[in-house]
Amino acid sequence: MKIADRVSIWKNKPFDKKTIKKIIELEKNEDELNERFHSDLEFGTGGIRGVMGIGSNRINKYTISKFTQGLADHLNKTLKKKQKTLIIAYDNRRNSKFFSNEVAKVLSANNFNVILFDDVRPTPLLSFSIRHFNADGGIMITASHNPPEYNGYKVYNSFGGQIVPPDDKKISESIKKLNFNKIKWDNNKSKVKIIDDNFDKIYFKKIISNSVLKKKNREKLKIVYSSLHGTGIKSIPPLLNEAGYKDINLVENQCFINENFLNTNTSNPEDKSAFEQTILLAEKINGEIIITTDPDADRLGVGVRDFKKNWVLLNGNQLMVLFLSFLLEKEFKKENFFVSTTLVSSPLFEKIAKKNKIECKLCHTGFKWIADVIEKEKKKTFLCGGEESFGFLHGNEVRDKDAASASLLFCDMFSFLKSKGETVISYLIEIYKDYGFYYDKLYTITRKGRKGAAEIKKQIEVLRLKPPKTIAGINVSKIDDFKTGLSYLKNGKIKKIDLPKTNLIIYYLEENSRISVRPSGTEPKIKFYINLYSKCNNTFDLNKESNKLEKKVKQIIKHFN
Template identity: 45%
Template sequence: MIYIEPKTLDRVNVWLTPTFDKKTQLTVKEMIANDPQGLEESFYKSLAFGTGGMRGVMGVGDNRINKYTLGKNTQGISNYLKRSFPSEILKVAIAFDCRHNSATLAKVVADVFSANGIEVFLFSDLRPTPELSFAVKYLDCHCGIVLTASHNPPEYNGYKVYWKDGGQLVPPQDNEIIAEINNLEYSAINFRADENLIKYIDTNVDEAFANASLKNGSYNTPKQAKENLKIVFTSLHGTSITMIPKVLEMAGYSNTQIVTEQAKPDGDFPTVVSPNPEEPEALKMAIELAEKSNADIVIGTDPDCDRLGIAVRNNEGKMTILNGNQAMAIKTYFLLQQWKSQNKINGKQFVASTIVSTPMIEKIAQKFDVEYKQGLTGFKWIAKMVKDFPQLDFIGGGEESFGFMVGDFVRDKDAVTATLLACEIAAQQKAKGNTLYDYLTEIYNEVGYYKEHLISVTKKGKKGAEEITNIMTSLRDNTLVTIAGSKVIRVEDYASSEAKNIISSTSEILDIPKSNVLIYYTEDGSKIAARPSGTEPKIKFYISVKTLEKKGAMQKLQQKIEAIITDLKLG
């Protein structure tokens, strides 16, 4: 017999009231009778906003994605918009991805906004997430919503909120909106749509977004070089099929093969274990096609088209996947080269990354005398930097999890423009007789050799969340002295906003918003970060090592990573 806490039962009883439809009530009753474990998981807490908005398993309950939890979000945002812009005609844009129920839930969200007298621009079919970010500014909206769970498993869906600047919610709006939502009862949701306020959008915004992507992702690559680049592309059953092939064709890349088995949008993602380009298995079919056709580059995007994986030929001529840090370094270096060659660098530019990404980006910025800014995980923080420093030109930014943002016309990671940028770099390198792998080696020779490794440990459900909490507590309470034989010299705890210098026994305040992240730095230049995921039931460990030695550098760095994994018992 599973014990269910009284607070959870109180939540359950609310869902048995007439506020909820009869089908929902019946489902709750069936769970009470036959699935107490599922009942506990569905109701023990309310879904919260994390790094990339709100994501969760679809189903009934406060801890699930459904019309009522998303309706409550939307009602709360509606109330907040009315209070924040009392004299303005309010407008919102809504997009959705390929996931089960995304189109239906998007219409529910549109209904609630319209019921509150807010004009809605709803995409008529699935679209890439970065296009929604673009649409918010293009249509002069106050807010934007996209229904997506990015690369999470098929049973998930999610709700991402964008503000007037096209970036995701950040302080103070995020906490104010969350407070508004939390203060609402489900009975306060107005589902009675005003269809006259819902306008469907498609081709006009598509064309504007495609042209903007072309403008921001193109860098004077000769026509012949574009035609000579052999590209294999896979959308992994997601939304990018609606935009990336089109943009590549517009840019002049006529030699693109699409993995047809993965081209049709499908929320079951039937050909992959996980539709996440961070996972090598996800690009397996694309790489196999590339080997058969002797392609130069493979591009694969996640379901909502904000992350991209890249595979290129290594020194032995075999396709190898670049990790997110390597891809980010290549794009950042290339962009800075372009700006420098055009004499556009004057001390008023910056590039950006995150606290768990490679330190290599800062070194690249220093080489080009460009300011480097660093924030928490999530592109909402990079978008906030663009807003907070209007006197500076934002060149580009990325994070280790396969996301990149070129310029600020989209205020989120954008696989459409980043794909075009990657192809521009590859085409120019091929015209010189090089590969992207050769280009990466040149960058290493300039700024030093870096290697990163990510370990994700999945801990599902209520018990898993408790285990993750215990792991982070243990890391804080039992400070490591050495890691893999190298002395710990600095510890940064973003939950307490404190950085401790172990050598000098001093501390300083971290000027970054609080977050549940702990980072260790060692004497030999290694960096180890621990962070619970904000979008998945995982705890992540980010390992970064470096060396200035060129001979056998990557092999030595791999050995160092393995030693760290062994010492921390992460293997």
């Protein structure tokens, strides 16, 4: 469809007068008009995410409602039961509450029973509630850790995980063939049920019952926490307090709900600047652990002190290998245990699992794929799953990464190690000595807008068409191209890859290192996941080895620029 045709549609009913007036104003600025109407917002990666505003490729009342109508049409077609129930939750972003009410209107108008949370809630609580109420799915209004101008719409299935193919494609097809004048907005309030924070206590109780330490064994810890203005304030402090960790010190000017993330440099715990104020408070009160969570409280960021009492911010890969090692030490070893991680996460996680004779299921990037693995392997016992982007899950009550349960697990691990006179850093070093050291680094190239999207596509295709034989002086021994579904070996042999196709290339290097390249599914970025391996011995120095491999990382980045 041409831009002019899209604009024409938006200048007529059912669009309101305010929207039409705004579009007429936009017509005076051709570049801005083209940016907003050059395409329709695509449904993918479990839902949609984008910048808010007027336009066909923006998040607004009309695009949100069209997605909801398309979802309702799909579910009415595929689910034969008369009474269908969907649960709606939302985070602290601009318009999140408004969008959630619009979603409830459309669903109730389509004869769905709707359970709507009364206030902002973390994403993992939605996943838990779907399973608890035996609902047919759910919708989370959130843009996770994206900047304030973004919002989004995650769709969950009946077992509490984000949707995966072929369901996402079927929903997308249902949306694409829908005209805006077919959206039902006749709100049926009798179909909408509101739930309050009493339900949250059920969630906390389940997490605590699944924890590996008993309350009496929990050491006194001085914890510093920041929700970065997000929903984590609703889950992390009350959960830890209920579990027995009473000394929780809040970064007060970041621990209230704010749609603009007022007192933060970033709302993403993957970014070191997100910890600036937690470190300041921890220094002031002599804190032992610092914790931050992203706006919808599914990602966990933590920091601990090293041997010199300096703060070390653990990355997602380090967290997942620490958690796995701790759980294997504390849990009873059952024959049917399995764990799961993503292809771009640290190879160390799989290595630890294999050495302990635990099955490790590898899957594509995104926690929805780990949730899919859990559901497909439900006859076995899921121990835990993790991904490099600060996501982790322990136990069976939730089907998404969960910062609440992960924060309790981290405090329990810290407490257990403290009782033995050990530290998290000393524990991590022992893991490296046992299994080898991986220096993990994420490098991103951002390309915004319509032009940027084209540049990202071109750069990935160039890498695909001209595969390197060496990267930063290291020979490439194998290339896995998940778009073609083929693995290219150095000796010229080609093998098929037994996983669904996706736009991902993995370069295996001769020194047991690895580089994965993919376009982000939620942001205008190309991501380079660098995993550099080094053997360890008794004289292993974490800082020295990290500095040495960081130089190699810079050479690798230079290769791709």
